[in-house]
Amino acid sequence: MSVNPFVTMSNIEKSFNGVPVLKSVTLKVQKGEIHALLGENGAGKSTLMNILGGVHQPDNGFIMMNGKEVKMNNPRVSQDQGISFIHQELNVVSDLRVYENMFLGAELKNKIGFLKVEEMCRQTSNVLSQLGVSINPKEYVRNLDTSYKQLIEIAKALLHKSSLIIMDEPTSSLAEHEVKRLFKLMKNLKKSGVSIIYISHKLKEIKEVCDRYTVLRDGEVVGTGSMKDENLETITRLMVGKSISEDRFMHDHSLGPVLLEVSNLTSEGLFNNINFTLRKGEILGFTGLAGDGRTELFESLFGYRKKYTGKVKINNQLVKIDHPSKAIKAGIGLVPKDRKENGIIKDLSVVHNMSLASMRNFEKTGLIQEKAEHQKFQYYKEKLNIKVHNPRITIDKLSGGNQQKVIIAKWLEVNPDIIIFDNPTQGIDVGAKQEIYHHINELVEQGKAIIILSSEAPEVLKVCHNIYVMYQGEITARLKGEEATEDEIMSYATGSKREAEKIG
Amino acid sequence: MANLQLKEYNQQTSNTKTRLSWLWSEYSVIIAFLIIFIAASIMSPRFLDINNQLNILMQVSIIGIVALGMTVVMLSGGIDLSVGSVLVLVGVITVLALNASGSILVAILTALFVGSAAGFLNGLMVAKGRIASFIATLGMMAGARSIALYIAEGGSVSGEVSGFTAIANSDLWLIDYPIIIFLIMTVLVYVLMHKTRFGRYVYALGSNEKAALLSAIRVDRVKLGVYSLVGLLVSVAAIIETSRLNSISSSSSGVQYELDAIAAVIIGGTRMTGGRGKIIGTFFGVLILGILNNMMNLMNVSPHLQGFVKGSIIIVAVLFQKRE
Structure with a gap:
């Protein structure tokens, strides 16, 4: 030196x-x-x-x-x-x-x-x-x-x-x-x-x-x-300041009945002929390279994009979702990627960000009950370990991990049966990442169904029951979480390998 | 030790500093209002006279009501340039309805309907037609004025029903009705924006439309609501304006109201791009403009110079309350 x-x-x-x-x-x-x-x-x-x-x-x-x-x-x-x-x-x-x-x-x-x-x-x-x-x-x-x-x-x-x-x-x-x-x-x-x-x-x-x-x-x-x-x-x-395990999360609860069934979902130029099912208590992972269409797929499922064809069944009932508010009614929530552009509303306070998608829970005769909002936030603050002194400050003053937790709290308050997480740990430190995985795991134990979209293979390997790999708008593989390896995922994600049989 | 004390001292001063800057950024418009108010009362002894004070309030009430609507639309990230023209159109049609029916109630209902319909049309263009609000309302501005001119054949129309003038020319314990209406509207819009779901959605959408949509907010409906609300408030202002002189001029009424309203909103600290601002700020912004006008009249400033003074004050006010 x-x-x-x-x-x-x-x-x-x-x-x-x-x-x-x-x-x-x-x-x-x-x-x-x-x-x-x-x-x-x-x-x-x-x-x-x-x-x-x-x-x-x-x-x-x-x-x-x-x-x-x-x-x-x-x-x-x-x-x-x-x-x-x-x-x-x-x-x-x-x-x-x-x-x-x-x-x-x-x-x-x-x-x-x-x-x-x-x-x-x-x-x-x-x-x-x-x-x-x-x-x-x-x-x-x-x-x-x-x-x-x-x-x-x-x-x-x-x-x-x-x-x-x-x-x-x-x-x-x-x-x-x-x-x-x-x-x-x-x-x-x-x-x-x-x-x-x-x-x-x-x-x-x-x-x-x-x-x-x-x-x-x-x-x-x-x-x-x-x-x-x-x-x-x-x-x-x-x-x-402490050691963190890199092990897989163990799932010892059993999966429930099929909650969501997607068939032949297609959107010109974005994704093609998507079929999958999601069961109660299941964590489903979607991974692939940038531009594989997974974000667009789930934005469509959530009603943010309208131009798609195919069938979506929830609890065996056909639903037509063309606006996020209909997705909520059908029981789907979405924690979007790129938190800054899609997730947080930076001029609103931390509390108001938390309550934004579920304002009806805090209304009485048409007026917002601020006190109820704050009490609810205190609950999530403790539950999710959100670090904030004064929840009245605007959300952009929090660190990335804490912002993400507030967004998660927002969707927990909506309480949908299915929650889609798109790149949930983007720009978040190791400690907060673990906490988020932990919460996701808790959710499925309570009987929710979770879909995680991530570009990081280790992430889906760590928490998911089943993993779908996408390549250029198509599902190229369906793998079991316990058996899949990073290399295997990569070979499907880059399109060098493709499962022969039709999936779903 | 000395070092430590110094550090503590520094920390204290920086704490007071942050507290002061917080106070300034939250209440700068009120502080500015107080300064101008005190300055005005020193400069002219007549300023503090109760009649003069009521006079100021009376003069700002119409623009004030329009500015409340403008605040809402600007918080949502848009703008409404058509307020002055829509005000005239509503006024003209109101007078026609009044004379045709002979009923003040019918006239008022017609006014409210025409105003909110024009606003709703603005909302349709912005929300469903995806036209930038500046352009859409610019079109409405030209169109509404033109229809008003056509109906009134370029001149004024006057009411022929006695009692209609009472709306703007009566008082309750010295306080004129328009002032009372302005205050009530301020309270109502305040409650709407800060205590209801609609208000929260307007802020959210003005700050980040995509995130608002992804939070399952019916963004299109909120926008329709916003522009209709502006139209409704404009029609309230139009009723007062028409009732005051029992007539409205299709060519000269409501001219530049949009600029005065936008000025009041900006002085009140609302951000041009939306998402941040307060109704109470606009209220004081309107008062500041009113005091300035009043002072210039009391001090015999040439009417040709008043625009210059007003323009300078607007720019200075915005410079001082620059945030972020």
Whole structure:
């Protein structure tokens, strides 16, 4: 290990509103290494990185780059030092073209100030092909998948020849083969001397790609060292302060009668001839790569999308669902993916988010009983372990895990027989993930039926009775939760294998 | 030790600071109102006179009722530019109904029906036709005014039934009926927006329409309700406006009401894009506009300059209460 690290953040302290978030944190990153920054939500990772990115100023402590002290007064200074920050929330402008996004704020101009469009397109194509994707640089970003949007952000960092790239959960919206490509690229970057700070909750990925790690817990560094010398369990224990089992959830209750029967569900261009059944007490998993149509399938089943054909039977009765309110009447709830866009209503308070789908439960002669709402929230707060001091604050002030719990509480209050969870643990730390799995398990023990959509094979393997794998809008396999393996799921999800017999 | 004390001190000041900024962000419009009110009472001794105070309230009552509706539609993430034109159309038809039937009740019912029907049509265009509210209500703005002009042949229509003028020209213990109607409407809309399911849905939909729909809210119906409600409130304002002079001018009544109403809503702290704002804010926003008008009259500011002063105050007010 060299004596002079590339970047040193020394004894950084930071408080917000008198609450200390970082307590004398020191982080050292060497040149050409991938450094994992770990910790649960709210451990202070984002604050630390925002200080490095010039978004926040530390109360105490200093930052050294290449042995010289640097004051990151604003994001611009940080960028000029060669630091790129790839945020978890995508910062791409949907209404601009790919190349326009790539060069946003640093457009190439000729002598009289006109844009050099062809040159920018050429460079964009070059960088994107390094990443192994071919997108037309003139394509509008709004027409691209989320995973491509992520790649554009990464490509932007490459384009600006950054010497330090901070990646905050870059793989949360990527499919597995895209993740592999990203890792290969990160390793190449490393060889060319670029340092990467990698923030992720997915420990397996970290083990695969990172050289060293630093773990934060409650604003303090609780461990740092070389990745090779540690196993995942030790690191998990450092993060949460206790060890967490990676075992399958055992289901010892028996399944009830068929609750939901879906046959020949088809929507042009999205999904095709979908058949499955769901029994009382069952957890059904749907997995596949990005763009496999599972989200659209269940958005249709929930009535958010109307253009589909086929039969849906609930309790053996044919139902026609063309609006989410009809789905609720039929007994279906949906915890959507992309919490920020689809789940939370950020201007409403925590309590009001909880009660939004079940306002009738809190009405008396047409007026809302705020007191009843608050009491109900207290109940869920304790039941789901939601961490919030004042439930009257707007929901966007909570951490991702707590927001998700509020959304789950919202659907528990609606009390449907079937709850669909779309990517329920997206951007949520290990501890909160476990809690959510636990609640899902409790629900099925009470006789509910659950459908989990997830791009993470380990997740469905861990909690589901049965797993359906989708590929390009079709179900390619139905597997038993206990018997399936990650590799098996992958081969069906990528379309390289396909079950011969008709399913359902 | 000294360091520790300093830290504690810092923490305390930062706590008071956050508390102050909370107070400011929640009640900035009321604070601004108080400042302007005090400034006005210092600048002109006549300002505090009870008759002058009632005069201000009387003058803002029509715009105030329209602004209440505008608040609701802006909270839902839309806008209604047609309020002034619809007000005139309702006024003209009301007078016709009044003269034809000779019944004040029939006139009032006609007004309420025409207003909410125009609003409902706006709602249909926005919710079912998926036309941006700005465009849909711009069309209604032109259309409603034109029909009013056609019916009244470009001029004014006057009521021929005695008693109709009593609506806007009577008082209860000194307080004119329009003021009372404005206050009642404020309370009703406040209750609707903060104590009922409908109000909660409007906020939700203005903040995040997709999430609202995924929460099983009947978004289309809520929008229809919102625009119909604006139409209904506009027709209440139209009844007052018509009754006040017992006539309405198809060409000059209701002109720029939409701008005054939007100004009051914005001064009141409601966000242009919806989801955030308060009825009580609009109430004080309306009062601020009223005081400004009144002051300029009392101080003999040229009527040609009044628009400039008003415009500047709107921009300053919004600059000061900038949040987030």
